[in-house]
Amino acid sequence: MTKAAAVPSQHQVAHEDLRDLLRDFEAMREVARVENADPHLEIAALAETLTMRFPGEEPALLFDRIKDFPAGFRILSGASNSFRRLAHIYGLPTPEKKIDIVTSFKARMAKTPGLIPPKIVSTGPILENIQRDDEVDIFKFPIPFVHEHDGGRYIGTEDLVIMRDPDSDWINVGTYRIVAHAKNEVGVWISPGKHGRLIREKYFARSKPCPVLISCGQDPILFLCSNAELPLAVSELDYAGGQRGRAVEVVLSELHKLPMPAGAEIVLEGEMCGDHLKLEGPFGEFMGYYASEASEQPVIRIRRVYHRNDPIITLAIPSRPPSNFTLARAVVKAAMIWDEMEKAGIPGIAGVWNHEAGAGRLFNVVSIRQMYAGHARQAGTLAATCRSGVYAGRFVVVVDEDIDPSSIHDVIWAMSTRCDPAENIEIIHKLWSTPLDPLLTEPPYQSNRAVIDACRPWERRGDFPRVAESSPELKDHVMKKWSHLFRT
Numbered sequence: 225m226t227k228a229a230a231v232p233s234q235h236q237v238a239h240e241d242l243r244d245l246l247r248d249f250e251a252m253r254e255v256a257r258v259e260n261a262d263p264h265l266e267i268a269a270l271a272e273t274l275t276m277r278f279p280g281e282e283p284a285l286l287f288d289r290i291k292d293f294p295a296g297f298r299i300l301s302g303a304s305n306s307f308r309r310l311a312h313i314y315g316l317p318t319p320e321k322k323i324d325i326v327t328s329f330k331a332r333m334a335k336t337p338g339l340i341p342p343k344i345v346s347t348g349p350i351l352e353n354i355q356r357d358d359e360v361d362i363f364k365f366p367i368p369f370v371h372e373h374d375g376g377r378y379i380g381t382e383d384l385v386i387m388r389d390p391d392s393d394w395i396n397v398g399t400y401r402i403v404a405h406a407k408n409e410v411g412v413w414i415s416p417g418k419h420g421r422l423i424r425e426k427y428f429a430r431s432k433p434c435p436v437l438i439s440c441g442q443d444p445i446l447f448l449c450s451n452a453e454l455p456l457a458v459s460e461l462d463y464a465g466g467q468r469g470r471a472v473e474v475v476l477s478e479l480h481k482l483p484m485p486a487g488a489e490i491v492l493e494g495e496m497c498g499d500h501l502k503l504e505g506p507f508g509e510f511m512g513y514y515a516s517e518a519s520e521q522p523v524i525r526i527r528r529v530y531h532r533n534d535p536i537i538t539l540a541i542p543s544r545p546p547s548n549f550t551l552a553r554a555v556v557k558a559a560m561i562w563d564e565m566e567k568a569g570i571p572g573i574a575g576v577w578n579h580e581a582g583a584g585r586l587f588n589v590v591s592i593r594q595m596y597a598g599h600a601r602q603a604g605t606l607a608a609t610c611r612s613g614v615y616a617g618r619f620v621v622v623v624d625e626d627i628d629p630s631s632i633h634d635v636i637w638a639m640s641t642r643c644d645p646a647e648n649i650e651i652i653h654k655l656w657s658t659p660l661d662p663l664l665t666e667p668p669y670q671s672n673r674a675v676i677d678a679c680r681p682w683e684r685r686g687d688f689p690r691v692a693e694s695s696p697e698l699k700d701h702v703m704k705k706w707s708h709l710f711r712t
């Protein structure tokens with residue numbers, strides 16, 4: 225990735241903001257409207273149950289006429305969680321197989337300029353309504369209570385938390401959960417080592433308040449960039465510009481002149497201080513557990529609320545996977561790991577997939593065309609330690625190119641038949657993890673990784689037993705001859 229000035233891009237996504245996408249999703253029959261749902265538990269439970277039942281094939285859910293709230297104050301769940309919607313969001317071809325979208329996304333990453341800085345504009349729909357100082361009341365919005373054992377209502381789940389590094393012009397954007405404490409107070413939980421935490425610690429070390437913007441609803445492409453693991457000092461807004469093929473339009477906030485997407489739905493502005501803390505959590509998290517207790521976390525005092533007419537909160541539901549964002553995360557993360565590995569000089573990569581059952585982080589598979597002795601271990605070790613793959617991982621499996629990394633049947637077959645556990649599992653100790661890992665009980669939250677080499681052993685590649693399976697030609701022949709049996 226290069227830090228570039230605005231460079232004309234070779235592609236452009238078609239939509240400008242979430243409203244454009246919703247119109248497209250309606251036309252594609254990819255969104256279902258739901259009325260009269262309760263933001264207390266019911267909305268999240270419905271979305272979660274649909275995802276569990278039809279993972280990756282469920283419609284996005286647009287909740288309106290939410291219990292106790294005016295019509296128009298809406299919640300959207302799962303915007304990017306189908307292959308068709310995800311491909312549309314990125315302007316990529318609709319995939320036939322899971323791995324196709326990773327391949328096309330990764331191919332585009334290799335071609336397009338990495339970064340296009342945002343364009344500052346003087347106004348935008350986000351300024352349609354502004355609450356200032358004493359007018360601030362975030363409970364005007366239908367803030368969901370997600371799971372029964374959560375410690376509060378979370379206004380930020382599929383969100384953007386925007387901060388400025390006090391020592392440079394770097395604007396960081398991360399997705400961090402935001403709990404509603406009071407009408408003008410929210411709390412944030414940021415995992416150790418994340419950029420937002422490093423930035424706020426710089427302010428706190430100087431006894432200064434840390435300015436922050438929180439976008440609680442926006443174009444999913446911004447959300448997907450916000451939770452992409454980019455290198456330090458690279459702005460996710462610039463990265464999102466590269467992904468869109470044109471700059472993200474931003475307006476500067478009134479108090480801190482921080483950039484907010486002009487087409488965002490709801491943005492909160494305030495500051496947090498190192499000595500103003502409140503209990504935050506617990507919150508059901510992405511590995512599928514309540515792994516950490518409630519803890520004292522910084523409070524953000526909200527002094528401005530900007531929102532569009534008929535605003536939409538975007539809702540991610542971390543839970544026992546698959547959840548309503550894991551498909552998009554699996555695709556994006558797989559493409560980023562693949563891109564990073566290739567740029568680090570690993571040849572012969574045929575595919576990468578991060579399985580949703582591992583929440584898109586814990587069980588990642590790389591398939592390679594083995595080219596030299598040691599190739600498989602090198603690929604696995606790098607996939608486990610590269611920037612996009614290192615945080616909160618557990619298993620990396622390396623398979624041969626005849627294995628589809630996104631097919632769990634293929635992967636388990638390869639592990640079961642080509643991997644001798646005594647010889648082919650390497651353990652890497654003490655890598656970056658998080659209090660959200662149920663196996664970790666105390667700081668410094670480091671976890672071990674297994675790199676499982678499930679490729680045919682290099683020294684036996686010439687005489688490894690033949691696979692017992694009909695040839696592609698023979699399969700094609702019978703599928704054509706008895707095609708009625710293969711219709712789905």
Ligand SMILES: Cc1cc2nc3c(=O)[nH]c(=O)nc-3n(C[C@H](O)[C@H](O)[C@H](O)COP(=O)(O)O)c2cc1C
Binds near residue numbers: 401
């Ligand atoms: C739905 C969702 C919720 C997330 N919530 C949090 C969170 O509460 N705290 C956190 O540290 N990371 C959270 N993450 C992960 C970060 O957004 C991700 O690691 C991102 O790269 C962090 O940005 P940074 O590298 O600029 O700090 C979440 C990711 C997703 C997809």
